[in-house]
Amino acid sequence: MRGRLLGFVLVAILLAAVLQALTVYRGALQQADALLDEQLQQIARSMSRGVPSYALADWEIDPEGFELLVQIWGSDGAQLFRSPRAVLPQNAVLGFSDVQANGRRYRVFSLQSGSRTVQIAQDLSARSARAQSLALRAVLPFAWLTPLLMLSVWWVITSSLAPLERVRRDVALRAVDDFSALENGALPAEVRPLVDELNLLFGRVRGALELQKHFVADAAHELRSPLTALKLQAQALRRLGDDRLVREAGLNHLDQGVDRAIRLVEQLLLLTREEALANPAVSRGETVALQDIVRLAVADALPMAAHKQIDLGVVEATAGQPGAGDIRQIDSRIRGQGEALRILLRNLLDNAVKYTPASGRVDVSVAHERGQVTLTVEDSGPGIDPGDRARVFDRFFRASNAPSETGSGLGLAIVRVIAERHGASLVLGKSARLGGLKVDVAFPAA
Secondary structure, X not given: OHHHHHHHXXXXXXXXXXXHHHHHHHHHHHHHHHHHHHHHHHHHHHHHOOOOXXXXXXXXXXXXXOOEEEEEEOOOOOEEEEOOOOOOOOOOOOEEEEEEEOOEEEEEEEEEEOOEEEEEEEEHHHHHHHHHHHHHHHHHHHHHHHHHHHHHHHHHHHHHOHHHHHHHHHHXXXXXXXXXXXXXXXXXXXXXXXXXXXXXXXXXXHHXXXXXXXXXXXXXXXXXXXXXXXXXXXXXXXXXXXXXXXXXXHXXXXXXXXXXXXXXXXXXXXXXXXXXXXXXXXXXXXXXXXXXXXXXXXXXXXXXXXXXXXXXXXXXXXXXXXXXXXXXXXOOXXXXXXXXXXXXXXXXXXXXXXXXXXXXXXXXXXXXXXXXEEEEEEEOOOOOOHHXXXXXXXXXXXOOOOOOOOOOOOHXXXXXXXXXXXXXXXXXXXXXXXXXXXXXXEEEEO
């Protein structure tokens, strides 16, 4: 940018200076020519009143070799005066004329005053030389002002772009893991927004790298125990005898351990992906109907609920609550990403089914009130102690009343990330109808 800017500006200055110099030069030539013609007229008028006495004795020549040729005739044609080397023709044309004599061209002015005819002539080559000398003097300032102007412009542009060069060096020399903000105080106002966006980009990249580091650390920490348990179970299977029932029980334990490890890895990957998308600048997606998300998520959770003989279904909102009614008649449209919302609700249902005792109940309801669409999941399980509700959204935190062998502590963390990305609020409480946990997720209505 600096090279192009300097090239364009300096070439423009040079072309403008050349054009201006040519214009001034031509104007100076015309003015010099008019000035010399005026000089011939004044001398002719002076000669018409009488020849100076010094001219009769010795005709002087211009110190620069600019000689005037003078001839004066009387009314009878007799020559009254002739300067040295004057070879002008006898027939005079009044006014200005160009005359060829002795291989030279002359600029001649003839004037008739009374009984006298005066001819004044100048050598055109000498005259042109003088006019060009005057014109060159007029153009001379451009010869040294133009380089000075170009030098000044080069200094101004270089100084103005110096902060950009400093930023370029800062970016080029910084370490690969250095995402500190670039200084933008001395930058031009037109460039400062670009550096601000770069700083925001550095922040996003730093956040993405930190998420990766957390993921690696969390995966290493959380997978160590289940993988160790799987290894011990595999070793125990080798030591088992031929008892078929004992071997089957060991294989079942091994299958359960593998399933938990797979689930943990899936949850870790899902959490990392959702956290990477949790950016306020990311659009919240299209308009979706929450009842459609509820239908799909309930269908996903039905097999696990049926296995535990849990009554899982969609119910009307609590009687008397604003927005209560048949879910099919409620305007549940919100702005969001359908797949992420399905994951949110499926995690809530998985937790509810997992911690609800067999033959229990899990209900899902949707209500529209005060410009918000509220999704509610209630169960008849043990719930969460009030002291643990502030921490259950943290990674790998398990409630104090939860069995140690169940869950990975990531389900509600994923729910929180998706809810925040959609501008929703999360509230945990106790279900007045079922006695277990109640989770309210309030979304802004579309």
